[in-house]
Amino acid sequence: MNRKAGSSDSIFFRRHSKRSYLDKNIPDEALARVLEKVRWSPSCSNNQPWRLVLVRDPDRRAELMKALARGNQWAGRAPLLVVVCARREDDYVREDDPVEYHQFDCGLATMSLLLAAAEEGLMSHPMAGYSASDVKSCLGIAPASHVLCVVAVGYEGPPELLDDKTRAxxxxxxxxxxxxxxxxxDSFDSR
Ligand SMILES: Cc1cc2nc3c(=O)[nH]c(=O)nc-3n(C[C@H](O)[C@H](O)[C@H](O)COP(=O)(O)O)c2cc1C
Structure with missing residues (x-):
């Protein structure tokens, strides 16, 4: 099915990860609606392993930005950074294949966050470009927890706010x- 076959109004198509953010805070009610949708994400055996650290305080955000890669410094304009973390021991680990479901389930919860944010007219952008140890020490996350991603959330701004490389x-x-x-x-053999 191509995009035209679906509804172009769908948040599945409206969601995108761009990098320009307005200097505009997220209303508490909008954020509460987003978080409630995240809370209802599915998970293996309903284990709900995800823990979200919401970083909104400007000084703490500035500290956290130091843990992000140089190429992700555009995220410093977003009014909210969400750090998604989880412990391996809080979810199922397969024995017949090395799959760790705390990571899978955090992916589901993160998708809920991205789509719920889009529903509120917000733009969210997930990132893996950071030093996990620096993120953990900045926020007091236990060493045994995994940081799955950091998500910038805010209102999308114009590309002119970005430097040339990021705008490109x-x-x-x-x-x-x-x-x-x-x-x-039916099977991979059908290829
Ligand atoms: C787990 C994960 C990590 C990502 N890490 C980064 C990142 O560090 N920096 C960045 O600019 N984008 C990052 N992205 C965004 C992807 O590049 C983006 O989702 C992809 O290019 C598809 O674009 P779209 O989200 O607009 O559909 C990441 C996305 C995911 C899901």
Missing amino acids: KDTAPRTRKALSDIVVW
């Missing part, structure tokens, strides 16, 4: 693999 990333066309590259019918 944001104005590049968004792409995806063809459906035939990611879906097979």
Whole structure:
């Protein structure tokens, strides 16, 4: 199914990860609605392993930004940084395949966050570009926890707010693999 076949109004298509944020705070009620949707994310055996550290205080945000990669410094303009973390011991670990469901479930909760934010007219941008140990020490996250991602959340601003290199990333066309590259019918042998 291509994009035209779906509803272009759908938050699945409206959600995107750009990098320009307005200097505008998120109303508490909007944030509460987003977090309630995250809370109702599915998880393996309903383990709900995710823990979210909401970093809104400007001084603490500035500290946290030091743990983010140079290429992610645009996130310093977002009024909220959400750090998604979880402990391996709080979820199922497969024995027949090395799958750790605390990571999988945090992915589900993060998608809830991204889509719920889009529903509120907010833009969220997940990031893996950070020093996990620096994020943990900045926020008092136990060493045994995994930091799965940091999500910038706020209102989207114009590309003009960005430096040239970052603006080039944001104005590049968004792409995806063809459906035939990611879906097979009935078995991999059918390729
Ligand atoms: C786990 C994860 C880590 C990511 N890390 C970064 C990052 O460190 N910096 C960045 O600019 N974007 C990051 N992204 C955003 C992706 O580049 C983006 O989702 C992808 O290019 C698709 O674009 P879209 O979200 O607009 O559909 C990350 C996304 C995910 C899901």
